[in-house]
Amino acid sequence: MNVMVPVKRVVDYNVRVRIKAAAVDLANIKMSMNPFDEIAVEEAVRLKEKGKADEVVVVSVGPRDCIETLRTALAMGADRGILVACDGAIEPLAVAKLLKAVCDTEKPGLVLAGKQAIDDDCGQTGPMLAALNGWAQATRARSLEIDGTSARIERETDRGTESLTLRLPAVVTTDLRLNEPRYISLPNKMKARQKPIAETTAAELGVDITPRLTVLDVAEPAPRAAGIKVKSVGELFDRLHAAGAL
Template identity: 65%
Template sequence: MKILVPVKRVVDYNVKVRVKADGSGVELANVKMSMNPFDEIAVEEALRLKEAGKATEIIVVSIGPKQSTETIRTGLAMGADRGILVQTDDIVEPLAVAKVLKGIVEEEEPGLVILGKQAIDDDCNQTGQMLAALLGWAQGTFASKVDLGDSTVDVTREIDGGLQTVKLNMPAIVTTDLRLNEPRYASLPNIMKAKKKPIAEKTLADFGVEATPRLKVLKTAEPASRQAGVKVASVDELVSKLKNEAGVL
């Protein structure tokens, strides 16, 4: 069984994001980029399923500029078998991403698609659900545990009230949450091997998808800076400030 893992190139989560001076977006020049953390978890889960003998091939897919090849190489260095880059310099919204992934799924015919629940740049949390709708497949979102059977997969989901376990008929879509696993570090030998693994290059036109955005970003601004706190001399003064100044009592 093949497992397809879409991955996204984003600003590294350790980098403090800066807004452009004109408010048109986030500064990306000379900024460290890396694989979306939720997608790393998806790659790790696919690798564990393969190591358990439940999958035969792992395909890593990315949609973005030429530099996204580096993100795919990261997945290959972790242990994935091959990659697919759908190259575009345009901003691709979740629906367009889902349409491209639908085309790749129809070509590759995987039994399972595992992807991060959201990307840390736009936090849309939409692609997995849209892909499941387009394919008509079952979906298990926010997975904290995945138990793969012969023709079904049990997904334990993190919900507001605790945990929920759903049984999905395969093929299926699974989106990963933080507590699913701890991604591995790629070893130096695997990094060298990844350079020789194949990456197929495609375009949006190959799947009949246009990247014309449906949303327009009017302005990007940094959140207001946090105000300094004050010290109070007594509980009575604290209660007074909470009631009269903060208005929370």
């Protein structure tokens, strides 16, 4: 069984995002792999190490700078990468269609994806890909076990955890509690330079990525108001009641 992992290049989570000309300022900004995608890569590599997967293929959609993100995944233990070169903003549905086209060629038994990207927080690509493929899906997985042609998943919900059994092929999106990604050693970074990365385009895959949404404006959040001190619990309750918080 082959495992496919989509990975996204995003602004590093330690960077303070700034707005310039109604857009996120990306000049001289550190970029990295989306943290949830990093968890997905780690889980795919662990499945291969357990003998549950034969090959781990990582796929990225975006500019050619995404090759560095793919190299990071290869250094973690993935076998090869695929770059779908696209410029500009790409919406989740377009990404899902591109990934489906890759699935049609690669025939993975499992797609492991991050539950969401930290730049747009949409959380739509994984479910959309499952729908386009007609596959079973499980989101926000906190544990994953592969048993032959089925997968057992424990997932996070608003009411606690839920256990599911899916028939493969399937799409599973990862949550923070699934694992802790490994440290990448320098020798593995060097080995990743020798692993293959294939390149294609949306046109070659026959997918229309024309945006369906128009961004009207982008603005930074309003500064948080300063807090106040109260002299007693009673005063605290009175202020909370007056603010409609109780």
